[in-house]
Amino acid sequence: MDTATLLLELGAVLLVLSVAARAALRAGVSPIPLYLLIGLAFGDGGLYPLFTAESFIEPAAQIGVILLLLMLGLEYSPEELAAGLRAGWRLALADLLANFTPGLLAGLALGWGTAASVVLGGVTYISSSGIAAKLIDDLGWLANRETPLVLSLLVAEDLVMAVYLPVLGALLVGGTALAIAGSVVIALVAAGFALFVAFRYGERISRAVASPSREGLLLGVLGITLVVAGLAERLHISAAVGAFLVGIALSGPVQHRIHGLLQPLRDLFAASFFVLFGLAIDPRDIPPVLLVAVALALVTAATKTATVWWGAARAGIGRRGRRRAASVLIARGEFSIVIAEIGVVTGIEHRLGALATAYVLLLAVAGPLATRYAALARRSTAPAP
Amino acid sequence: MTSEIEETPLPGVGVRYSFTASSNAHVSVLHHHSGRHQLFVGDPEDPDASQLVLEFNDEDSRVLAELLGASTVVREIDRLQQSVAGLSIEWLRIPDGTNAAGHTIGELEIRSSTGVTVVAALRGGEALPVPGPEFLIERGDTLVVMGRPEAIRRADALLRG
Numbered sequence: 001m002d003t004a005t006l007l008l009e010l011g012a013v014l015l016v017l018s019v020a021a022r023a024a025l026r027a028g029v030s031p032i033p034l035y036l037l038i039g040l041a042f043g044d045g046g047l048y049p050l051f052t053a054e055s056f057i058e059p060a061a062q063i064g065v066i067l068l069l070l071m072l073g074l075e076y077s078p079e080e081l082a083a084g085l086r087a088g089w090r091l092a093l094a095d096l097l098a099n100f101t102p103g104l105l106a107g108l109a110l111g112w113g114t115a116a117s118v119v120l121g122g123v124t125y126i127s128s129s130g131i132a133a134k135l136i137d138d139l140g141w142l143a144n145r146e147t148p149l150v151l152s153l154l155v156a157e158d159l160v161m162a163v164y165l166p167v168l169g170a171l172l173v174g175g176t177a178l179a180i181a182g183s184v185v186i187a188l189v190a191a192g193f194a195l196f197v198a199f200r201y202g203e204r205i206s207r208a209v210a211s212p213s214r215e216g217l218l219l220g221v222l223g224i225t226l227v228v229a230g231l232a233e234r235l236h237i238s239a240a241v242g243a244f245l246v247g248i249a250l251s252g253p254v255q256h257r258i259h260g261l262l263q264p265l266r267d268l269f270a271a272s273f274f275v276l277f278g279l280a281i282d283p284r285d286i287p288p289v290l291l292v293a294v295a296l297a298l299v300t301a302a303t304k305t306a307t308v309w310w311g312a313a314r315a316g317i318g319r320r321g322r323r324r325a326a327s328v329l330i331a332r333g334e335f336s337i338v339i340a341e342i343g344v345v346t347g348i349e350h351r352l353g354a355l356a357t358a359y360v361l362l363l364a365v366a367g368p369l370a371t372r373y374a375a376l377a378r379r380s381t382a383p384a385p
Numbered sequence: 386m387t388s389e390i391e392e393t394p395l396p397g398v399g400v401r402y403s404f405t406a407s408s409n410a411h412v413s414v415l416h417h418h419s420g421r422h423q424l425f426v427g428d429p430e431d432p433d434a435s436q437l438v439l440e441f442n443d444e445d446s447r448v449l450a451e452l453l454g455a456s457t458v459v460r461e462i463d464r465l466q467q468s469v470a471g472l473s474i475e476w477l478r479i480p481d482g483t484n485a486a487g488h489t490i491g492e493l494e495i496r497s498s499t500g501v502t503v504v505a506a507l508r509g510g511e512a513l514p515v516p517g518p519e520f521l522i523e524r525g526d527t528l529v530v531m532g533r534p535e536a537i538r539r540a541d542a543l544l545r546g
């Protein structure tokens with residue numbers, strides 16, 4: 001391999017990503033759709049196909065998925081998971097039913113297999129916790145009354161992932177109905193075991209992992225995560241699931257330190273992941289699925305809004321608060337792409353990648369726009385002084 | 386008379402404390418896990434909304450508390466113990482061979498990772514009130530920490546671990 005070409009191509013890609021991240025910050029939108037577009041532009045059938053840089057981006061993207069899910073697992077402590085679920089299981093259930101079903105039905109209507117349809121259900125179900133958290137923080141809504149409700153719904157979605165991802169992994173391995181049932185059981189037992197370990201021994205594990213040395217902690221956590229992810233992949237439960245379970249099991253005081261240490265790494269590798277996802281998609285595949293993507297985006301933006309509106313109304317939150325809460329959760333982002341990727345790599349459905357890309361591009365942009373509109377509406381509906 | 390303080394955990398973000406001030410304004414203080422602190426005041430036009438007034442770090446919050454009249458450790462402890470039920474104070478000695486010795490309070494992120502506040506440090510018979518994040522912990526020190534019992538247990542685990 002030519003080192004000079006690799007460095008030049010990689011450097012150019014990183015510079016383009018940096019420009020995108022800056023532009024996204026200025027425009028107040030998520031950089032994820034821009035990363036996907038950059039991937040599309042550089043991939044097969046795009047403006048400038050990259051060949052050499054892919055040798056770095058491919059393994060980097062794998063680490064990116066692992067870090068995204070490790071951080072998702074790390075986001076909440078076991079107590080927060082339990083409290084979130086106790087407080088809002090009705091809303092969480094409504095959220096799952098209302099937002100998973102459209103994707104699942106769309107997949108089946110398109111004539112896709114069960115596994116591919118279940119992937120699409122996951123894509124339409126999960127809100128982007130990254131986009132939501134950033135919007136709430138940027139707009140200064142953290143002390144609002146609807147915010148605990150929004151955050152606990154994100155927690156619940158996180159917990160649903162702990163069950164969904166292993167089951168999806170088992171479904172994708174396929175085989176006879178009995179074999180699938182067997183792998184689902186194994187996957188659920190593994191997830192249950194990880195949750196149990198986190199609840200029971202989180203503090204002890206954290207103490208064992210904890211080290212005042214930054215390097216010691218960072219390398220140790222990365223090492224454990226990669227080993228568990230590798231084992232999970234060996235057992236056909238998908239590396240992403242393994243990383244997620246490690247994140248759940250790590251809790252207690254070190255949790256937030258690890259979070260801080262991993263953030264810059266996650267930013268680099270996750271960007272590689274989104275670019276690679278875009279690279280693998282031929283832009284010419286998008287127009288044929290665009291209509292479906294638009295319809296699905298409209299329907300699931302409406303179902304998400306309706307669920308959150310209902311939940312917030314039940315919690316006694318006023319109309320403006322309901323509008324804020326609902327608009328924040330419309331955006332789908334990083335985890336929809338992660339779920340889609342788990343399906344895409346198995347090659348179960350060739351339209352899956354293009355449809356998921358178009359869908360996430362639409363909602364990752366439309367969601368924050370709806371939120372900004374809800375923030376503006378505050379002023380116009382306020383009575384004159 | 387102190388008004389009731391409401392504690393709301395915000396998963397993935399931190400902990401929010403709010404109370405209604407005597408002027409009827411709804412005041413919230415948010416401690417992020419990341420160590421940021423934010424002060425919000427309720428929006429008079431929307432009962433569900435609050436507006437960000439101030440964002441500050443550990444050092445600023447110490448200065449602010451000082452300016453607002455909590456100038457001595459004893460008074461601070463006294464006041465908080467009386468106003469917040471369930472808060473306790475513990476004297477934690479830093480034993481030999483612990484990882485905590487040789488690190489500053491800031492490096493260990495004691496407040497953001499455990500939820501306790503270090504109200505004083507005792508070293509060689511001398512008391513240092515409200516040590517800042519730059520305070521270097523040595524073995525043999527005793528830290529006086531204040532917080533909820535579970536937070537104190539976490540701090541104990543962190544300092545002895």
